[in-house]
Amino acid sequence: MSIRMIEQRMATYSISSEIEEMQALREITQEVVLASLGRAGFFQEALFQGGTCLRIFHGLNRFSEDMDFSLMEPNPNFAWQSYLKKVIADVASFCYDMKVTDKYSTDSNVRLAFLKDDASRQSPPTELCREDLHSEEDSY
Numbered sequence: 001m002s003i004r005m006i007e008q009r010m011a012t013y014s015i016s017s018e019i020e021e022m023q024a025l026r027e028i029t030q031e032v033v034l035a036s037l038g039r040a041g042f043f044q045e046a047l048f049q050g051g052t053c054l055r056i057f058h059g060l061n062r063f064s065e066d067m068d069f070s071l072m073e074p075n076p077n078f079a080w081q082s083y084l085k086k087v088i089a090d091v092a093s094f095c096y097d098m099k100v101t102d103k104y105s106t107d108s109n110v111r112l113a114f115l116k117d118d119a120s121r122q123s124p125p126t127e128l129c130r131e132d133l134h135s136e137e138d139s140y
Contacts, residue, residue, distance in 0.1 A: 002094045023063070029096065030056065030067060036090035042083050046071050 006028060013024040030052060037043065048057075051064030071078060084100050091098050 006094060026065065027056070029091070032091055032094055032096075033067065033087055036087045037083060039090070040083050040086040042069075045073070045075065045078075 006025075009028045009031075010021075010024055013020070015021045015024055034048065034056070046069045048067065049070055050066070050068030051060075051062055052067050054060040055062050055064055088098055088100060
């Protein structure tokens with residue numbers, strides 16, 4: 001079912017090149033991450049802001065890759081770990097292989113976390129899932 005959701009979202013884009021396909025997949029991935037953070041309760045304590053927010057929620061024609069968040073109240077004990085675990089589990093259900101780097105520093109009020117998909121692959125996640133499922137069927 002998750003693969004079908006990505007395919008349906010991809011069909012809403014006017015894709016005429018490989019670059020446009022990768023940009024569409026990146027945007028869909030960002031939406032999956034936002035949905036996951038929402039289900040994890042992240043937005044009870046934080047706001048989504050910045051260029052990606054303007055593009056996704058307000059339709060501004062700008063390309064932004066990073067996702068900026070700000071806590072509603074200062075919290076020196078804030079940690080990404082529980083939220084990132086949820087995100088990784090959720091994106092895995094869409095056949096993404098995400099790697100997480102939590103850049104925690106006690107010297108800063110800024111908490112950085114980086115999610116990186118396996119950009120070296122040549123196929124979108126939906127095609128990889130199909131390949132994996134097909135391989136599993138062949139092994140029986």
